Amino acid sequence: MSTRSSSPTIVDVARQAGVSIKTVSRVLNQEPGVHEETRAEVLRVVKALRYRPKQSARSLAGGRSFLLGLLYYDPSAAFVGRVQQGATLHCREVGYHLVVESLHHDTRDLQEQVERMVMTLRPDGMILTPPLCDSREVLDALRESDTPFVQISPERDLPDAPSLRMDDIRAAEDMTNLLISLGHERIAFIKGAPDQIASAHRYQGYLDALRAHGLQPDAQLIQQGSFSFDTGREAAHQLLSRTLRPTAVFASNDDMALGVLAAAQRLGLSVPGDLSVAGFDDSPPAALVWPALTTVRQPVSEMASLAVDLLVRRRSDPAAEPVHRVLPFELVVRDSTAVRRRG
Amino acid sequence: MSTRSSSPTIVDVARQAGVSIKTVSRVLNQEPGVHEETRAEVLRVVKALRYRPKQSARSLAGGRSFLLGLLYYDPSAAFVGRVQQGATLHCREVGYHLVVESLHHDTRDLQEQVERMVMTLRPDGMILTPPLCDSREVLDALRESDTPFVQISPERDLPDAPSLRMDDIRAAEDMTNLLISLGHERIAFIKGAPDQIASAHRYQGYLDALRAHGLQPDAQLIQQGSFSFDTGREAAHQLLSRTLRPTAVFASNDDMALGVLAAAQRLGLSVPGDLSVAGFDDSPPAALVWPALTTVRQPVSEMASLAVDLLVRRRSDPAAEPVHRVLPFELVVRDSTAVRRRG
C-alpha cells in the first residue's frame, strides 16, 4: 500500500549525474582515475538520492559478500561476547557485516553445519574462537570451501591461517610477580583444564615467577582444576583447610577464582585481609562480586578488530604469509588482593 | 593455486538432472506442482554435486535476503546474549542467518546507522531488544525503509509491529508469594530504574502479593535502585543496618541482588540463614555466586525463536495483524532463599 517509490539504483544515480554506471561504481568503490569534479557530482547525487548500493548485487557481481562470520560454541562465554562486540564495531567501520553462527560442539555433523553455512552465505572470511578454532572438522570445512579464516587464541598456530593471541605465560608471570611484590610467599595455584594449552602456559608463568624470586614451588599448594566454579571452590577448600594455609591463591581463570572466594567465605576467611585471590580473564562477574576480583584482561577487542582487518585485507593480497600475532595484556588490580598481613 | 573447480550452479544441476533451471528452483523452494520422480531426481543431483544455492543470487532475484538482523546496544547484557543464541539456532532451522549489529545508544546518528545497515544489507527483518526497541530513531529508520521488525520486551507495544514479552507483574508476584510461603513477612523490595516500565511492573507484583496475604507494604522496606550492582548494595546497606531488619530482600534484578549479597556479607549476615535474597533475570553470575541466587528466568530463547518465526512468516502474510504475546516465565529456586529463621 506504500506509495514510496522503490529504492534508487546505480542507474538512477548515473542518469542524474550524467555519467555511466561504471563511473558511479568507480566513485563508490574509491577506485582511482575519476576526475575530481565528476567524483564530486556523483557523490552529490548519491547523497541527494540517499542511494546505497545493494549488497546482494555487489556480492553476486563482484564475488565478495561483505559478510564476515563469527563461529562460536559457547554463547554464554564472556570471551565470545567481547570478540563479537569488537568485531561488529570494526566491521561497520570497514563496510562489512558480521553474521554469527552458534554451533553445537558435540554434534556429529559439525563439518556439515559449517560447510552449509559457508556455501550458502559465502562470507569473505570467518573468525574462529576456542574451542572451535582448533576443531579439525571446522578447519576442514573451511579449507574445502576456500574460505579464509583467522584463529583467535587457538591451541596451536597453523601454517595456512593467521592467528591472534595473548602471552599467557607472561601474564601469569606478571600476576604472580604482583602477589610476590605484595609480600606473599605461600602462593597457591589452581590449574585449568589439562586439555587446553592455556592451562599449561599459565602454570608455566606462575612457576617462572616463583623461581625468578628464589621461591620453591610447593606441590601442596598446587591444585588441579578444570576452569569451572566448582573445581575452583573444591581446590580452594583443600588449600584453605590446611593448618599452614597459603596467603594468596592464583586461580588460572575467573570462574575458579569466584569459587575460591566462595570457599574462603565459607571458611570465615576475609578477602583480601586473610587471603589474596587473583583470577584470569576479567569476565563480567569479576567486577561484580565482592571483593572485586584482581585479574588479567585479555586484549579481546584488539584481537577482534585485527581479525576483521586481516580478513578484509586478505582480498588485496591473498598470497600473503599468514601472521601470528601476540598482543599485550593488562593486569586489572581490584580489591581481592592486598599486602600480606604479618603475624 | 587450487585446482578445485568452482562451485556448481543451478545450471549444472539442471543439466545433469535433464530439466530446466526453473524446475530445479521449484524443487529447492519446495514449490508444489513437480512430479515426484522429477523432484527425486533433482534432489539426487543436488546431493551428488553438493549444490547449495547462492544467497546473493537468490537475494537479488527474489527480493529477499535470508538475513535477519539483531540490533542491540549493550553487548555485555546477558539478556541479549541469550536472545542471540535462541535466534541463531532457530535461524539455522529455517534457513536464515543472523547478522548482529551493535549500536552506540548515545550517538547522534542512531537513525543514520540503522538506515545504512538496513539499506545495504536488506535484512528480511530485524529483532529489537531493549532499550533500542523503544528508540524512536531506530523505529523511524526501520519504518522508512519498510523493514519488518519485532520488539522483544519493549516498554510499550506498537500497533504496527509484533512484540514478545513476559508477565513481569505476575513473576514478581509469584516470587513474593514464594518468600511469603517461606514464612517471611518483613520482605524488602529494591526497585529498578524508574524510566523502565519493567520496574513499575515488578514493584506492582510485589505489592499485589503482599496485599493478597494481608501484609501491609512498609515504606521503610522499599528502596529505590537503578538495576546496578552498586545501587543494590547501597539499598541493602540501608535496609540491613536498621534495628528491625527485613528477613528477606527481593531485588528487582540480579545485579542488584548480587549487591545485596555483598552488603549482607559485609555486615556479617549469613544468607540464607539470616536473610533470604531473591533476584530477577537469571543472569549468568546468578548461578555462580555463593549462595546461588533464587531468581526469575525469562523465556528468552522462546522469545527469540518466536521473533524469528514471526519475521519469516511475515513474508507469506505481510498484512497480518501484528501479534503481541506474553510468554510464561519460570521461578528458579536456588540457595539464597530459605525458611525464615524463628526467634
Added chain:
DNA sequence: CTGAAAGCGCTTACAG
C-alpha cells in the same frame, strides 16, 4: 506438471 525469457543491480574485463 514444465520451460524460455527477462531481469534483479551491481562488477568485471575490455575498449577507447
Added chain:
DNA sequence: CTGAAAGCGCTTACAG
C-alpha cells in the same frame, strides 16, 4: 579519465 557490453546465479511473471 570514461563507457558499452557481458555476466554473476538465481527468481519472477508468463506461457503452454
